[in-house]
Amino acid sequence: MDVVTFRRASTGDLHALVSLERQVFPSPWGADTFDATLEDPRCISALAVEDGGLAGYCLALDLSSTVHILNLAVHPAWRRRGIARRLVREVVAQAVESGKTCAVLEVRTSNTHARSLYASMGFTHVSTWRRYYTDTDEDAVIMVKDLRSRLPRDVWCEVVQNMEVARSTFHLILEGDLPQALPGQFAMIRVSSTSEPFLRRPLAVLGQKQYKTEFLFKVRGPGTDILARKRPGGRIKVLGPLGNGFGRTPALHVIYLAGGTGIPPVLSLAETMGRGIFILGARDAGDLPLLDRIHSIPGTRTVLMTEDGSCGVKGLATDALAEVLSGIDEPADAMIYACGPGAMLKAAARMAADKGVGCEVSLEERMSCGFGACAGCVTKTRNGSMRVCREGPVFPARELVWD
Numbered sequence: 294m295d296v297v298t299f300r301r302a303s304t305g306d307l308h309a310l311v312s313l314e315r316q317v318f319p320s321p322w323g324a325d326t327f328d329a330t331l332e333d334p335r336c337i338s339a340l341a342v343e344d345g346g347l348a349g350y351c352l353a354l355d356l357s358s359t360v361h362i363l364n365l366a367v368h369p370a371w372r373r374r375g376i377a378r379r380l381v382r383e384v385v386a387q388a389v390e391s392g393k394t395c396a397v398l399e400v401r402t403s404n405t406h407a408r409s410l411y412a413s414m415g416f417t418h419v420s421t422w423r424r425y426y427t428d429t430d431e432d433a434v435i436m437v438k439d440l441r442s443r444l445p446r447d448v449w450c451e452v453v454q455n456m457e458v459a460r461s462t463f464h465l466i467l468e469g470d471l472p473q474a475l476p477g478q479f480a481m482i483r484v485s486s487t488s489e490p491f492l493r494r495p496l497a498v499l500g501q502k503q504y505k506t507e508f509l510f511k512v513r514g515p516g517t518d519i520l521a522r523k524r525p526g527g528r529i530k531v532l533g534p535l536g537n538g539f540g541r542t543p544a545l546h547v548i549y550l551a552g553g554t555g556i557p558p559v560l561s562l563a564e565t566m567g568r569g570i571f572i573l574g575a576r577d578a579g580d581l582p583l584l585d586r587i588h589s590i591p592g593t594r595t596v597l598m599t600e601d602g603s604c605g606v607k608g609l610a611t612d613a614l615a616e617v618l619s620g621i622d623e624p625a626d627a628m629i630y631a632c633g634p635g636a637m638l639k640a641a642a643r644m645a646a647d648k649g650v651g652c653e654v655s656l657e658e659r660m661s662c663g664f665g666a667c668a669g670c671v672t673k674t675r676n677g678s679m680r681v682c683r684e685g686p687v688f689p690a691r692e693l694v695w696d
């Protein structure tokens with residue numbers, strides 16, 4: 294596969310931009326509008342280029358303290374590869390670099406894909422402009438993202454519950470003033486007030502309601518062992534939410550794939566999106582937490598797989614995935630969201646690529662800082678090395694280099 298590269302636009306890209314715009318939008322900008330925008334010194338831009346062809350672009354205008362995202366387009370042949378997300382990130386990064394404090398955009402009410410993408414990147418719906426699009430009389434949803442550099446800060450939380458819900462697996466509920474997390478985001482937990490262990494431990498956010506934040510963790514070593522012994526009333530410092538969540542692309546067939554310690558982000562996503570198939574793999578029946586909750590995800594069928602056959606079907610989660618994929622006629626209608634052991638993710642990524650189905654995976658790389666400062670969690674992608682804590686932990690599967 295060719296590598297997608299990202300760069301800024303220039304007037305030399307005019308022809309390619311106009312041509313892609315025409316393929317993507319029913320009421321495209323004309324060459325004059327592109328020309329004027331590219332010539333405007335306030336223009337901020339990002340292009341995705343693969344094999345010399347224009348895969349996508351994002352154009353924005355620098356308006357005093359705000360960046361206004363004007364246009365985002367990805368060529369149909371390059372969709373479902375995380376390119377739109379990366380383009381918005383590139384533009385936002387340039388805006389942050391030049392001191393902007395806010396990003397704003399408008400999107401058609403009917404464009405649920407784009408709205409989900411922006412929401413997953415931290416944009417919030419602040420107002421609706423009635424009949425803004427004159428071609429269809431459609432409303433525009435106005436979305437805003439606060440760009441002020443907010444270094445993550447530790448928040449003291451109180452343990453409300455810490456209950457063993459499967460073998461060595463604990464359902465932890467903390468109360469504290471943590472900002473709202475998106476499905477797939479995680480927090481760094483300081484398990485001890487002493488220097489042992491020194492590093493915080495990353496855990497995906499399972500759920501959040503009012504001031505309560507839930508986690509589900511498996512005891513692996515000293516850090517999670519200390520955490521398992523926390524009792525209600527105890528206090529813990531939590532840094533988060535961190536990283537980027539799942540894209541939440543609406544699809545006809547949504548496949549949630551979870552195994553091992555990968556249940557929390559996938560369950561959180563399934564509880565937000567619903568309507569899909571939830572494949573859960575485990576070693577045996579003792580390793581299957583929160584089954585009642587998984588069974589009650591709205592509109593979602595659960596497939597349980599255990600390696601010894603002690604619950605559900607004997608086999609691997611990816612065996613079930615293969616069967617589900619074989620029943621899908623239109624790959625473009627399907628999307629896989631996965632988290633779990635590396636071997637499971639690698640197999641899922643391969644199957645998704647073979648079938649042409651979109652797939653996002655959440656990686657569980659070992660972490661030190663959790664917010665991009667130490668480069669201790671890099672993973673190889675087709676666009677170079679990326680920090681799992683900052684650019685991930687969710688990545689489009691096909692962008693990763695699977696060793």
Ligand SMILES: Cc1cc2nc3c(=O)[nH]c(=O)nc-3n(C[C@H](O)[C@H](O)[C@H](O)COP(=O)(O)OP(=O)(O)OC[C@H]3O[C@@H](n4cnc5c(N)ncnc54)[C@H](O)[C@@H]3O)c2cc1C
Pocket residue numbers: 479490494495496497498508509510511512513514515516517518554555557558656657658659660686
């Ligand atoms: C973004 C992210 C989200 C995570 N979410 C969850 C979650 O929701 N629930 C959960 O139970 N766990 C989750 N993990 C894994 C969890 O962070 C580790 O199990 C934990 O840090 C282990 O700490 P420890 O001190 O108990 O064990 P350590 O002594 O640090 O490790 C014990 C053994 O576990 C393995 N291990 C430790 N950390 C990792 C890791 N990050 N990836 C792969 N193997 C590892 C190693 O083989 C190691 O030898 C997540 C990890 C990441 C990066």
Ligand code: FES
Pocket residue numbers: 659660661662663664665666667668669670671680681682683
């Ligand atoms: S853990 Fe420090 S950069 Fe990711």
